Amino acid sequence: MYDAKLEIQKCEEFLMESSEKTLKEYLKLAHRYKLRNLKNKCLSKITTASDIRSVLSHDTNEMDPSVVGALLQKSLTLIP
Template sequence: MTKRGGWLIIRVDFRYCLGGGVFGFAGVFTGDDVYLFAFHSLYFKTLFLGKFEESEKSEIELKDIGSWDFQNFLDLIYGEAFVDDDTVMGILKLADMYDSKTARFRCQDFLIEHSSRSLNEKFQLSLQFKLDGLKKKFLSEVKTYNDLRYVIPSNHSDLDTSVWEELFLKSMDLLLEKERKFGV
């Protein structure tokens, strides 16, 4: 990795988030930062340490991400910040985009343990970002048919067959529980 003077400049172009304004954010990172990024993200590992043209550049531009989301993502992998209901979505998007298991796990843990989001929102996030632990927790918290009905989207094709299977099995569990309770 040959970076100018041991430094790497990452430019974040966030025109996408600001409606076409010509704005940008540049962060200057040391070689240690590059290795930290690579440790926490398969994307950055490939980008910085792989056999790609970018691994030799001293400046890299990241497009179509928000500087606020990127800062929250960086704070999270540096261990300086915690996820909250305001930051979780942006961090999850970047964790998904940059294949960061650490950020993904921390977001999932927050959603399971501390988030005030509704069951429906948590379920949708579990599907969108493939958070299996959150999906399992969600299914364990569904106690009634109304809970189950609440999360089923109006467009049934939005769910794949494996999710339908899990929802069906949960509905069967609820039915059996009702039969045991009322002796039906």
């Protein structure tokens, strides 16, 4: 297998700075390709209940468990 760390890093930087996908699409890519920085950037942009709803899949089993946990924690901070 090839060591493509630099190429992966460049792709991740492009996704974080230049691409125009939805947060849900970014989180799917971050999970599929293990892009931790992209995942963290997406999670930092989620600040409202509407944002949380927009990234949730109908089947949470398809989602990265750490993202589901982070979304649950964020949702708890939104409860008055």
